[in-house]
Amino acid sequence: MQRLLLLAYGVNRPYEHFRDLASRLCLEGEILPWLRDRCGSVLFVGTASYTWHYETLFAADGYATLDIADGAAVWGARRHIVAPVQELTRHHPAGFFDAVVLNGVLGFGIDTPQQMRCTFEELRRALPPQGVLVVGWNTDRHEDPEALGLYDGFERSGERRFFADETHVYDVLVSSPPAPLTGR
Numbered sequence: 001m002q003r004l005l006l007l008a009y010g011v012n013r014p015y016e017h018f019r020d021l022a023s024r025l026c027l028e029g030e031i032l033p034w035l036r037d038r039c040g041s042v043l044f045v046g047t048a049s050y051t052w053h054y055e056t057l058f059a060a061d062g063y064a065t066l067d068i069a070d071g072a073a074v075w076g077a078r079r080h081i082v083a084p085v086q087e088l089t090r091h092h093p094a095g096f097f098d099a100v101v102l103n104g105v106l107g108f109g110i111d112t113p114q115q116m117r118c119t120f121e122e123l124r125r126a127l128p129p130q131g132v133l134v135v136g137w138n139t140d141r142h143e144d145p146e147a148l149g150l151y152d153g154f155e156r157s158g159e160r161r162f163f164a165d166e167t168h169v170y171d172v173l174v175s176s177p178p179a180p181l182t183g184r
């Protein structure tokens with residue numbers, strides 16, 4: 001109800017053009033359906049008036065959201081967590097989510113290399129071996145997370161996706177299994 005009132009009030013108007021951006025079309029039309037078809041449980045980090053409908057792409061228990069800001073909960077899924085993503089495993093045990101989408105959060109609250117490092121350490125703890133991490137970020141807002149070494153412990157799934165006339169890119173990563181136990 002609160003969401004409907006906010007939408008009727010026009011809070012989404014400044015973001016209406018987002019729908020037509022090639023990077024958003026890729027997220028909604030390719031990446032999220034790809035995750036839905038492969039992963040039982042997906043966590044989408046960071047909610048906004050232009051992300052609430054992503055839940056409709058998933059089965060009822062297949063999608064959850066998380067945002068640090070209380071006020072962002074109105075745009076969250078039925079399963080929504082109010083917390084910093086750096087504390088994800090306080091709320092759900094490691095391996096609970098098969099995939100995490102971290103889109104537009106680096107550079108929008110998680111800004112310094114140290115904050116980013118804590119975030120990726122927590123995501124490595126939270127994801128199961130072969131868990132999927134989608135990182136959507138803007139090349140003009142901060143250093144390349146890969147160059148900062150934040151992708152250590154993950155393997156790339158495919159090449160980085162770029163979009164003409166946009167700074168937004170996607171990296172799809174797969175969490176590496178732990179090193180095998182070696183006999184003495």
Ligand SMILES: C[S@@+](CC[C@H](N)C(=O)[O-])C[C@H]1O[C@@H](n2cnc3c(N)ncnc32)[C@H](O)[C@@H]1O
Nearest residue numbers: 045046048067068069084085103104108109110
């Ligand atoms: C640009 S907005 C929305 C991003 C959205 N995921 C998207 O696809 O565009 C960034 C959001 O990230 C949230 N955020 C910032 N730092 C966070 C953190 N440490 N943990 C969880 N959410 C965070 C903010 O509250 C904000 O709602």
